[in-house]
Amino acid sequence: FKASGVQVNDKLYDRDDWTNVTPSVLAKLDRKLHLQERNPIGIIRQLIEGHFNDFRTFNDLSPVVTTRQNFDDLLIPKDHPSRTKSDNYYFNKDTVLRAHTSAHQLEGLASGANKFLISGDVYRRDEIDSSHYPVFHQIEGLAYFDGQSKGEADVVAAIQADLEKAKPIPSNIEIVDDTIIHPGNPLQGRHSEAVVTPLVAHLKHSINSMICHLFADEPNLKVRWIEAYFPFTSPSYEVEIYYQGEWLEVLGCGVVQQALLDKGDRHHAVGWAFGMGLERLAMVLFGIPDIRLFWSQDSRFIDQFTPGQIKKFQAFSKYPPCIKDISFWLPPTEWHDNNFCETVRGVAGDLVENVKLIDDFTHSKTNKRSLCYRITYRSMDRNVTNDEINEIQEKVRSTVEQDFGVELRE
């Protein structure tokens, strides 16, 4: 981690005001869990690739992308909140760790394939708990039907021919879908209903049958389609799965914006795309309770899995946690939880299991605001000692004091 810049492989990226990538995150770049065939993330990736067997696959594209790939190519406005430093890991103002596999949609189009999948590690600054980790994995799918030199009727015929070949949805799955196309989630200006209706049916069938394939052994699964918004699709949807009393969001999708297909030189094509997070799905399918487990190199974890098979994880005994609180008075500047979590992670790495705000009050006279966070430390593969954690906690305290100008209490 050089002062002059951020080095990855043989490339050196100049630092600037945007640089906020940390060494602990950079250390994840070569893990590629989605390519590990015994890791649940890799197993799910392979099952999906096997299901969409006529799609071309890209699974080793570099996660270091330009802001153009991650945002501009996807029609994400310049002032969109998803571009902020508190949500992303920037190398500098032009280079970022991809926040989604959609960053490669144009590369997929440039390959000439009309159906493709892109899987990879994606990076987002976030909170710390059992289901959030700054690195996770996604798989993107895109399919288009080209109308070059043909008319709309031919495109519709091609979509319908494909749909007719499709297998029906098995009855173990209940699909709830009352989405309709309406001005709030509209048809694009260049599209007619005659094309979009079968295209959306094709999208929905493709996604539903993938989910059925993954959950083939689940006796009764409930899947729900809801409306969504993405700058690069319209209409847009999200798919949720009912799990342990809650609806879990598993993917986003929609009809690809024509302006994006234009950038990819597919002016006469219409298509759909989806992007799905693999960790959530793997936690449900394999019964994995903590997202950090995917990163474990402990043989008690990895030896449980067999390529191509979904089977329930057998918990091995957890090591005990060590819990520490930190409280401080805030300076008058803005405060972001994500940045605080990032600092804790920067010091403690994978030993942090959870960071939770447990107290937040403003002094009535001085108007100063005080926060208290509870940090749970635990290792996935060994016992930690109180001395060791005290040392880390001291370092967290001094780093937080320095980085944010807070006034530590007690």
Ligand code: PHE
């Ligand atoms: N990239 C979106 C996300 O990460 C998901 C998405 C992909 C939505 C493709 C629509 C089409 O949330």
